[in-house]
Amino acid sequence: MAEELTEYSGPATMEKITSLAKRRGFVFQSSEIYGGQSGAWDYGPMGIELKNRIAGFWWKEMTQLHDDIVGLDAAILMHPRTWEASGHVENFTDPLVDCKKCKSRFRTDMVPEENLAKKICPECEGELTDSRKFNLMFKSHIGPTEDNAGLIYLRPETAQGIYVNYKNIIQSNRMKIPFGIAQIGKAFRNEIVTKNFIFRTCEFEQMEMQYFVKPGTDVEWFNEWKKRRWAFYEKLGVKTDHMRWHQHGPDELAHYAKDAYDIQYLFPMGWRELEGVHNRTDYDLTRHTEYSGKDLQYIDQDNNNDRYIPYIIETSAGLTRTLLMLICDAYDEEKIDSDSSGDSADEMRTVLRFHPVVAPVTVAVLPLMKKDGLAELAQDIRSELKEDYATDYDQSGAIGRRYRRQDEAGTPFCITIDYQTKDDQTVTLRYRDSMEQERIPRADLAEKIRQEIKAYKRGR
């Protein structure tokens, strides 16, 4: 087995990723013109395409390719008793200390031990308060009065929307155990430490799947879902030497979990959690039974109407965190050493080697010249491809510079239209990763790209 990487040694830094994300319209600071809102980010034209494609890929993998998993889109606002039942009101806390002098707030586990022991602020050496629990849920009020009767939480995880609907889904869709419910949606946490760009934010999106199983089969299903979730990232071409499993120790386990493993990814700032696979036992459904007074047992009609509270295996990935991971994973810098067809020699290029299924733009159409009808011809070809692919069109600047722009946005295919196209209806297809080019008939383009996407293996 290859030795595990201890630190990131690739070309990306968080500064480069943040700057590229802004420059190319992936991610902007929220409310930037007012100085920005910490913990919140806006997804620009490229970012929303990338996010939608990651979500679409996950959705297809988890629902379309699994006959036993159905989808759900539950409301963000839920009955406040939900969060009492789930244990979040009591347990979803971070231990915090405040500095009495500079007013900075720290997560206790982030403060060096000697500072904690002596109660000295690591920033200004002022006096620190005692550690206290700080609940991460955002609270608001619903209705006309701002009193406790109208107390409402912004959900800190999407999972609970699935649990409270589990009986509805069994009844409406005649689901039989084992089965799963998948959901993608926003979640909110009042995070204190929100550095590292979009890694940990107060508003983010999750892609969660809850798989309901018979007690006693949970360990087997837990191991099965670990395998499947690892395979998901492999299918996206993520560098597997940048991925590893981390099992939660007793002091890390969430209040609901019997066992939990994270898939960690080696980001430029080090190994960090990407996704969690959790064995939540019958904790959630037992608690909701208790708090709602509703019987949430499963009736196994194929087995003498046996009744039991199912165990739940959860796979929980951050959509926005996956987006950051995919940008970091795809980021590359390369010296260009050939000057064939517009790729000038001795230049550096920045390239995002996204798998084509998630790339924001799949095909860019570039006329070599604007004149002599080439632009019109290129627009015509673009219109043909639009039905099947996300396209871009660029006619300004030298062709090499236009390739560079597409490389930096992660566009896997460029099509160049030149004078020969007018004569014989062929175009040049350029591959982002290898920069190789081939001449193919215009009529074959859509099918050729389809095949290339299906067979895609990352070049570097």
Ligand code: GAP
């Ligand atoms: N339902 C289980 C659950 O929410 P979690 O480990 O707290 O478990 C699951 O979160 C995933 O959600 C994480 O692995 C991460 O990808 C993402 N996530 C959690 N908190 C986040 C935050 N503040 N910002 C961005 N992503 C976050």
